[in-house]
Amino acid sequence: MKHLMWNKPIALLTVTFPVTPFFIVYFRESSTPRGPDSMAARSFVLWLHGLGESGPANESIKTFFTAPEFRNTTWSFPSAPSKPVSCNYGAVMPSWFDIHEIPVAAESPKDEDGLLKAVQNVHAMIDQEVASGINSENIFICGFSQGGALTLASTLLYPRTLGGGVVFSGWVPFNTSMLGQIPPGAKQTPFLWSHGMADSTVLFEAGQAGPPLLEHAGINCEFKAYPGLGHSISMEELLYLESWIKTRLRSSS
Template identity: 25%
Template sequence: MYTHSKQISIGGAPAANAKAALIMLHGRGASAIDIMRLANELNAKDMTVYAPQATNNSWYPYSFLAPVEDNEPALSSALSLIDEVVARALADGFTADKIYFAGFSQGACLTLEYITRNAKQYGGAVAFTGGLIGEELDLANYKSDFASTPVLITTGDPDPHVPLNRVKESVNVLKGMNANVTLKVYKGRQHTISYNEIALANQLVFL
């Protein structure tokens, strides 16, 4: 088991000139630099981009559907690191409603888990193939109000890592907390991010 070192890549527009912050979370086996390239495809040119790096390129060791205790202490360490990134964005002058999130796969699961445990009015969030974390969802962790934050969740059906039933379960949790959730399911799509998903993210979240 491991805890995450505090490596945060920062790019995009300088904070002093930016209109918003974008926190990006990479997938298993990828890197902060990898996910930051995705920002070039999003309507994020006026945003400061923050991308933390997972130790050993993995946020937690097992499937997101494993019992939470099996993924500790890595999972708690990952959530704590995102907390530090959010604190950095706030210190750079961005209010919560100007902070956006985007993640893919393991990073999408972590994105949803973080924002749902810390729900408030954010700028928006995109989870490219992800769901809330745990063998069973602990609803006691999800108590606050998103105040109509736009959230886009996309996935393939079937997906080899993320079952559609957990995605739908996650959508229901977020909707119950007043998130403005859009779910888009792509039949037969491979475990990747498609052009259509990027276009939808730009249309619904990165306006």
């Protein structure tokens, strides 16, 4: 899906991408410093891109996070596998799961089977960081558009409490029956949900439908609407995200 950071299109819905093997490319970059600050708590931010994008194309996002609290943050920008996408007439492109129609509305058809396979891969990435010694409550999952939808499902179905789940221009990619599968620990994970009110790719009403579902399940969700913003991420959103994560980082692992 089109991601218009700094008004520069990154991917078009109708572009056909070359076929690549079915696997997730896992780009993991550490920003661990030398010296006294290296004793501070470690944290991990996983960023999930939108339809047709790639992980490396989003790596510049981490340059907005300049506060000292992020000196021991590891960033990961994985790439989705390439597969046929129904809304693009079967064109092959990087996609976490299938999308049946564009624009995405609250009642659009859902590919739950494909979604759950992608969730398993995200959980494997989180497990790797927990095994390395990072406190799960210092792990933040963020995603734009299709990546935001995957962020929602992955965070809700993870068995531990995470630092937070952050959805940009996303939607609810599963039926409400899946809410009954949320583990107790996941219900303690806070969410930040941002959506442009001028979004014509993932309709604002599709994003707006998400937070009430979370609140009904007893999950804390902060919803921020951005008038005039289309299907993109603004600098204002990223600056707020930095503050939002910073206030939730635990002081020790």
